[in-house]
Amino acid sequence: MQIEGNHDYFLWKRIKSGDAEAFQELYNLYADILFSFGTIFTRDHELVKDCMHDLIFDLYKYRKNLSDNDNIRNYLFKSLKRKIQTSGKKSLRLVYSENLTSESDNLHDNVDPDELDEQQAQMSKVNCLINELPEKQREILNLKFQLEMPYHEIAVIMDISVESVRTSVYRSIKTIREQMEGQELMFLFIFMKKSGKIV
Structure with missing residues (x-):
């Protein structure tokens, strides 16, 4: 142990x-x-x-x-x-793209104004693509890239195998990459980082 x-x-x-x-x-x-x-x-x-x-x-x-x-x-x-x-709230749903957009807004302070429009356009497209993913894939992306959880912990929480988690992450990224038509995706993983804590 x-x-x-x-x-x-x-x-x-x-x-x-x-x-x-x-x-x-x-x-x-x-x-x-x-x-x-x-x-x-x-x-x-x-x-x-x-x-x-x-x-x-x-x-x-x-x-x-x-x-x-x-x-x-x-x-x-x-x-x-x-x-x-099981809280009975009908409005519950994954809020992945909202978290993603919030994080990108924080990074805009350090971005060259000439690059901002293009970055916002990319961000908007990524948000749309993420929202089109199945809910389970969006949740796994959250756990992996926002909470930086290892595959084995995600597997326990999701009640699936580690291999299934890896496959889901791979397929999600592959889908987004294909739709982005080869554009650089490094910014995606930066924006996926979430830094908020309880205040």
Whole structure:
């Protein structure tokens, strides 16, 4: 078992025992990344925060029934995703292109004005192409390029094989590249990076 796994294992044991400090440590460790993950599925940031708080409360309420766990992050991701998707909100949907556009706006401050129009046109086309991808592929792209998650963690969250994750990423990029007619796609991966945290 790796060091991270050991840390998660003992933190989880403390949570199962009802250690209040363990719950605070859990929140401090994972709040930012959970929030970023939750905003993949909905624009409603308050809903994400509510689901996060409900998740922590449920952990405390059902702590005696929790199974052993040495990968807390994956457990929290899967649980939060399930809570958001079962929240009853009809407006829930992936917000990939909106996140992408927001990130590109931040980068425009350092762009030569002569290049801005062309970059905006490329960005608009990329957004349209991403929106045409199947929802599952858009979600995998979010996890891979915005949250920078490794393939094996994405596989756990999506309940698919690592090979399926790799294939999905490859097909998504291939589809976009073909539609962009050979244009440089490096900017795509820069804009895919998401930097927001809970304030």
